[in-house]
Amino acid sequence: xxxxxxxxxxxxxxxxxxxxxxxxxxxxxxxxxxxxxxxxxxxxxxxxxxxxxxxxxxxxxxxxxxxxxxxxxxxxxxxxxxxxxxxxxxxxxxxxxxxxxxxxxxxxxxxxxxxxxxxxxxxxxxxxxxxxxxxxxxxxxxxxxxxxxxxxxxxxxxxxxxxxxxxxxxxxxxxxxxxxxxxxxxxxxxxxxxxxxxx
Amino acid sequence: xxxxxxxxxxxxxxxxxxxxxxxxxxxxxxxxxxxxxxxxxxxxxxxxxxxxxxxxxxxxxxxxxxxxxxxxxxxxxxxxxxxxxxxxxxxxxxxxxxxxxxxxxxxxxxxxxxxxxxxxxxxxxxxxxxxxxxxxxxxxxxxxxxxxxxxxxxxxxxxxxxxxxxxxxxxxxxxxxxxxxxxxxxxxxxxxxxxxxxxxxxxxxxxxxxxxxxxxxxxxxxx
Numbered sequence: 013x014x015x016x017x018x019x020x021x022x023x024x025x026x027x028x029x030x031x032x033x034x035x036x037x038x039x040x041x042x043x044x045x046x047x048x049x050x051x052x053x054x055x056x057x058x059x060x061x062x063x064x065x066x067x068x069x070x071x072x073x074x075x076x077x078x079x080x081x082x083x084x085x086x087x088x089x090x091x092x093x094x095x096x097x098x099x100x101x102x103x104x105x106x107x108x109x110x111x112x113x114x115x116x117x118x119x120x121x122x123x124x125x126x127x128x129x130x131x132x133x134x135x136x137x138x139x140x141x142x143x144x145x146x147x148x149x150x151x152x153x154x155x156x157x158x159x160x161x162x163x164x165x166x167x168x169x170x171x172x173x174x175x176x177x178x179x180x181x182x183x184x185x186x187x188x189x190x191x192x193x194x195x196x197x198x199x200x201x202x203x204x205x206x207x208x209x210x211x
Numbered sequence: 212x213x214x215x216x217x218x219x220x221x222x223x224x225x226x227x228x229x230x231x232x233x234x235x236x237x238x239x240x241x242x243x244x245x246x247x248x249x250x251x252x253x254x255x256x257x258x259x260x261x262x263x264x265x266x267x268x269x270x271x272x273x274x275x276x277x278x279x280x281x282x283x284x285x286x287x288x289x290x291x292x293x294x295x296x297x298x299x300x301x302x303x304x305x306x307x308x309x310x311x312x313x314x315x316x317x318x319x320x321x322x323x324x325x326x327x328x329x330x331x332x333x334x335x336x337x338x339x340x341x342x343x344x345x346x347x348x349x350x351x352x353x354x355x356x357x358x359x360x361x362x363x364x365x366x367x368x369x370x371x372x373x374x375x376x377x378x379x380x381x382x383x384x385x386x387x388x389x390x391x392x393x394x395x396x397x398x399x400x401x402x403x404x405x406x407x408x409x410x411x412x413x414x415x416x417x418x419x420x421x422x423x424x425x426x427x428x429x430x431x432x433x434x
Contacts, residue, residue: 023309025284026241031308042251050247117219135282138224164419171424172337
């Protein structure tokens with residue numbers, strides 16, 4: 013290790029992370045195993061694949077779709093998904109004439125149990141600030157151009173309510189099974205900044 | 212408070228970033244630990260889970276600590292702020308250790324006597340039941356109060372003083388405004404209130420609506 017000796021430059025955030033970890037573990041204030049479990053959960057087991065399974069089920073099972081729109085939290089739990097940032101999930105449906113898009117202008121609240129941790133664009137100040145002021149322009153910048161007759165409803169997640177978008181099932185997928193539909197369903201479509209495309 | 216975190220409708224941020232479907236959850240290695248450490252630091256500093264207190268720590272970071280270190284850096288900085296405020300860590304302890312990690316020889320401040328808040332959540336999470344009925348009904352026209360409070364609130368500036376219509380009555384939740392300050396849960400119904408874009412941004416605004424989820428005490432009748 014090089015000795016820099018009293019540099020004026022502040023330590024990097026990576027180094028400060030390591031420092032905080034040391035300070036807390038050496039006093040027994042945090043358990044490294046608990047820390048690892050949190051990381052593993054959000055890096056490997058909880059992600060948008062969960063949400064895709066929910067959407068694919070709703071597309072193929074009309075009774076499930078009804079339950080999902082009536083009580084999102086309970087229907088999502090039927091598939092085994094629950095946990096922090098998902099205590100009360102409301103599912104809203106996108107149609108050819110109505111387009112929901114989700115944001116958190118105050119931080120980056122996001123339905124973790126079904127979508128995992130938010131992607132960088134969702135946390136970006138430009139998205140947080142602008143999508144409640146000029147959503148049509150923002151969506152177009154993100155590659156989604158909506159016809160003028162499509163009504164836009166922005167969902168600002170300012171409380172502990174979490175929003176999940178049920179995207180439109182693309183035409184030409186009628187012959188696909190639930191399992192075949194899952195890989196088509198993107199995180200972006202379940203936040204409302206994209207449509208699901210047919211394969 | 213009217214802090215840096217309350218970004219809705221503010222201008223000057225430039226274009227949005229197009230989504231990258233292959234984006235990794237943690238782009239850099241340190242972000243894994245920063246994420247987990249922030250969650251655990253918040254628990255250690257509060258003596259329990261208090262997401263509202265953590266969000267209040269984030270919104271009180273200075274401009275550089277909030278923006279320049281990115282999302283996970285912000286979380287790390289928020290966790291550190293909570294630990295120093297409750298004297299789990301001495302101010303400057305993290306920086307001193309980080310300097311020593313890179314080979315400097317810096318004296319680290321002594322460990323202070325922790326001063327944890329008196330905090331006893333009545334249940335896990337933030338959902339609560341209340342004995343009263345909702346004060347507002349679906350379809351009712353309501354106005355967001357035009358108030359600025361010194362502490363934490365989830366009432367964004369861009370709707371204050373504006374009128375909208377209740378779309379959904381959501382279950383009661385712990386009130387962040389008091390819970391963030393360890394001053395009680397005060398559970399309230401939450402209302403998804405739909406605002407017209409022209410009410411918020413003027414006659415020339417793009418036509419759309421936005422729903423904002425508001426605790427009952429944020430709202431008043433328009434009559």
